[in-house]
Amino acid sequence: MEQINQIIDTLTENTRNLPVVKDIAQKAGVSTGHVSLGFIAFITLFMFLGIGADLITDLIGMFYPMFMSFKALESKGADDDKLWLTYWVVFALFKVVDDWSGVFFFWLPFYYPIKLAFLIYLFAPQTKGAIMLYDKVIKDFMVKHQTKIEAGLSQAGQAASLLQQAAKEEAMKKGMEYMLNK
Incomplete structure (x- = not known):
């Protein structure tokens, strides 16, 4: 769980100033790292399918x-x-x-x-x-x-x-x- 939190923190740090990600995160009430991780998971699922x-x-x-x-x-x-x-x-x-x-x-x-x-x-x-x-x-x-x-x-x-x-x-x-x- 600690590794996932580190990934989310890193993603948050790197994506906090991206307007689209920031807007989605604000509307969802989560960090930009969570939005980014969700996007990566979504893309990964599509890739494997x-x-x-x-x-x-x-x-x-x-x-x-x-x-x-x-x-x-x-x-x-x-x-x-x-x-x-x-x-x-x-x-x-x-x-x-x-x-x-x-x-x-x-x-x-x-x-x-x-x-x-x-x-x-x-x-x-x-x-x-x-x-x-x-x-x-x-x-x-x-x-x-x-x-x-x-x-x-x-x-x-x-x-x-x-x-x-x-x-x-x-x-x-x-x-x-x-x-x-x-």
Whole structure:
């Protein structure tokens, strides 16, 4: 019971100035920590039941880091910028891999809670998981293949430019045909 009270106290400390949580807590007559713990329990239940789990993981994996990135951009120092820039690099790679491999793994028990725990590990300032994963795995891979990646991006840009030009010409042709047949 003591551990739960410590969790509630910590949540109260961290959420007492959040307007939505504060309003709900006042209306319910409880602390913001109790509201936060209830919300966490509610989300956890939905995660384990698989109801909206993909949406929940995406929202948590994107919204909190997006807000913290905003705060980092607006802060004076650059210390926090590295954490959030690194998180977005790792998250982008994770999202691509997850979208392609998720078809095979979504049916596994606890897939979404594990996915959410991994995302929280990546962005939590206490663990700095994104920085560790980047430094130990991604950075070496990117440096090794940087030239190939840049060449591929250049080719993709050229192909997109040609496609855009062809679409523009086709649109002009169809527009002229329409005007002449009118």
